[in-house]
Amino acid sequence: MSEIEIKKLNKLYGKAHVIKDFSVKVKSQSFTTLVGPSGCGKSTLLRMIAGLEGINSGTISIDDRVVNDLSPKERNIAMVFQSYALYPHMTVFDNMAFGLKLEKRSKEEIKERVHEAAKTLQIEEYLQRKPKQLSGGQRQRVAIGRAITRKPKVFLFDEPLSNLDAALRVQMRIELAKLHEQLDATMVYVTHDQTEAMTLSDEIIVLDQGEISQKGIPLDLYNKPNNLFVAGFIGSPKMNFIDAKINSQNTDKIDLSLLNKSFVLPKNIQGQLSSEEVKFGIRPEDIHLTESTDFDWESKAFVVEKLGSSTFVYLENEGEPIVVECAGDSSIKSGDIIKVKFDLSKSHLFNKENTNILA
Amino acid sequence: MTIFSLALTVLLGILAFVLFFHVSNFLLDYFGKRSSKIFKLENSLRAVIFIAPAFIILFVFIIYPVFETIRLSFYDKIGREFLGWSNYAWAIKDPDFRRSILNNFGWLLIVPTLSTFFGLVIANLADRVWWGTIAKSIIFMPMAISFVGAGVIWKFIYDYRGPEQEQIGLLNAIVVAFGFEPQAWLTIPVWNNLFLMAIMIWIQTGLALVIFSAALRSIPSETLDAARIDGASELKIFWSIIIPYLQQTILVIWTIITILVLKVFDIIYAMTNGQWQTEVLANLMYDWMFRGGGDSGRGSVLAFCIMIGVIPILGWNLYQHRKEQKI
The missing domain is CATH 1.10.287 (Helix Hairpins)
Incomplete structure (x- = not known):
């Protein structure tokens, strides 16, 4: 058991209000990810859980014990940093044993635990090397090893994979997922990479300017974003947003005009609308190419990105271009006129306040 | 013209x-x-x-x-007649020479060590208080004063006016305030050496402080955070993380001050002129070379001894520097 509960947490740097009335419950043994753009307060939040950063108001409890005034070591946590933060003058073994030595454990136990962790992470052969002599990926393994030797209840990860190259990042991502299954510990993970968030998490918390924008299981955030920010942040390439106007609405359909045409959405609107001006959102994979005359919209392709498994076509539009995902073997070239059909059942509407208004 | x-x-x-x-x-x-x-x-x-x-x-x-x-060093007073090793033989038997060597060793052990230590500790502590920068500036200031100037300032601290008179020396004022007898500090053998060293430490701590302050900034804060999470106390972080991290800097500062101390002359010249057993090599050399008609033979022996002292430290410093560059 190692549940983290945060209540009404606030953090100010001078006049800047970085974390605003933040409350959340992180389930025991879950993998929770904090995502958000730079400066949204996700790292600050993690450092506050770790005890490296002071709290202005509110409480943080781990296992029903308020830890506000406890030092990092008394919180029984471990943290992995983006820069690895290894001790450069110590060997890999000493790096991993440092915390255990401070806990005054016996030499045999230290040796056993370090070797066990090294085995899990496949770094046994580097134990006598200095961090300088290791590659980035190996260093990150040592940093993770240093965290797991102490067998903490909570693991905190601060963008641990950001400094690695793309291939290594994918590999370490898989290993982290495996590690989470083996360790049965609560993990809180900070990243700005939404692929990491989507693939690793049991729950994602999207932060925007120090507040929770939305939290939930990865696919819920993807399929039912609460607001424009989450809709745009989760998913790559991001969701297309098109200005639209609601003409009329009744119980099970909405009449709206967008791209100079009118559409009927087979959906309901939640609550009252302050304005008829809305944003229509649709993901690239929910726009389909069509040859028939029954198309929704046509435009010129001006950029075609062929990724092999899929192709992203950027269509000219007033304002932002519209991205369409199509098959990897598509023969579309830039300059082609493309006809598309929107899968309206998977579309989203956002009001002026940027919240999703579809029921 | x-x-x-x-x-x-x-x-x-x-x-x-x-x-x-x-x-x-x-x-x-x-x-x-x-x-x-x-x-x-x-x-x-x-x-x-x-x-x-x-x-x-x-x-x-x-x-x-x-x-x-x-x-x-192998010739007589005026550099005319060859004397062989006799100048060296004289030096080995001369009690002043022996005392100078001993005093120099004392200076070498105490001044660089304490200056480096104070510099390191103050640099560390100064970053934790809001008035740290002001404190650092004040501690650095003696660096701008010449050794002779520093000597004059410290003369007022160690000044002694006889037991009946009013004491104007700061140290004696304190001693008297606590009800003790005032002392002629600079005339108490062995201790007076320490009083002179205090002046050098007072000056050199500033140098160490400034360099350490800059070096401390180069330690990544995440490494220190990692140590905190590992459960290290601030003292443990200082000993186990910061000091090993600054090893090279410590070495450089220690050698700079050591070489400076080996050549120490002005402070002693201004304060005691080598009386009351505060003689050091540079001072003794000056005495023999230029006082009482001058003796270039014996003076040169002493100069040579100072150089012999500096060479290993310089050599070691260079060796360390090369080793560093190789890695």
């Missing part, structure tokens, strides 16, 4: 050098094109040409005097 002729000399000197570089460079180019033998050597020849003037100056003013000092 003299200023004018001085300026003219400088100007002529510069012109001569410019001419030397240009002409020799031109000649090298000229012959390099005609003779394949010279062409092959062109690069090394050019290096020799450009280094030569600096090397000659270095030789005349630094290397030659070293050999001249060694030569003089």
Whole structure:
């Protein structure tokens, strides 16, 4: 058991209000990810859980014990940093044993635990090397090893994979997922990479300017974003947003005009609308190419990105271009006129306040 | 008129050098094109040409005097009659010389160690309080004062006016305030050495402090955070993370101060002039070389001893520096 509960947490740097009335419950043994753009307060939040950063108001409890005034070591946590933060003058073994030595454990136990962790992470052969002599990926393994030797209840990860190259990042991502299954510990993970968030998490918390924008299981955030920010942040390439106007609405359909045409959405609107001006959102994979005359919209392709498994076509539009995902073997070239059909059942509407208004 | 002729000399000197570089460079180019033998050597020849003037100056003013000092150390007072090892034999038996060596060792052990230690500790603590920068500036200030100036300031601290008179020395004022007898601090053997060292420490701590402050900034904060999470106390972080991280800096500062201390002269000259057993090598050398008619033989022996002392420290410093660069 190692549940983290945060209540009404606030953090100010001078006049800047970085974390605003933040409350959340992180389930025991879950993998929770904090995502958000730079400066949204996700790292600050993690450092506050770790005890490296002071709290202005509110409480943080781990296992029903308020830890506000406890030092990092008394919180029984471990943290992995983006820069690895290894001790450069110590060997890999000493790096991993440092915390255990401070806990005054016996030499045999230290040796056993370090070797066990090294085995899990496949770094046994580097134990006598200095961090300088290791590659980035190996260093990150040592940093993770240093965290797991102490067998903490909570693991905190601060963008641990950001400094690695793309291939290594994918590999370490898989290993982290495996590690989470083996360790049965609560993990809180900070990243700005939404692929990491989507693939690793049991729950994602999207932060925007120090507040929770939305939290939930990865696919819920993807399929039912609460607001424009989450809709745009989760998913790559991001969701297309098109200005639209609601003409009329009744119980099970909405009449709206967008791209100079009118559409009927087979959906309901939640609550009252302050304005008829809305944003229509649709993901690239929910726009389909069509040859028939029954198309929704046509435009010129001006950029075609062929990724092999899929192709992203950027269509000219007033304002932002519209991205369409199509098959990897598509023969579309830039300059082609493309006809598309929107899968309206998977579309989203956002009001002026940027919240999703579809029921 | 003299200023004018001085300026003219400088100007002529510069012109001569410019001419030397240009002409020799031109000649090298000229012959390099005609003779394949010279062409092959062109690069090394050019290096020799450009280094030569600096090397000659270095030789005349630094290397030659070293050999001249060694030569003089085997001659009599005025450098005429060859005496063999007798100047050295004298030195070994001379009680002043022995005491100087002992005192120098004391200085070497205490001053660099304490200056480095204080500098490191203060640099660390100063970052934790809002008035740290002000404190650092004040501690650095003595660096701007000459050793003789520092001596004059500290004379007021150690001043002694006899038991009946009012004490103007700061240290005696404190001692009297606590109800003790005032002391003539600089005349108490052994202790007076420590009082003199305090002046040097007071000056050199500033140097160590400034360099350590800069070096501390180079330690990544995440590494210190990681140690905190590992459960290290601030003291443990200081010993196990910060000090090993600053190892090279500590070494550099320690050697700089050590070499400085080995040459210490001004402070003792200004404060006690070597009386009451505060003699050090540089001071003793000055006494023999220039006082009482001067004895260039014995003076040179002492100068040579100081140089012998500096060489291993310099050599070790260079070795460390090379090792560092190799990694």
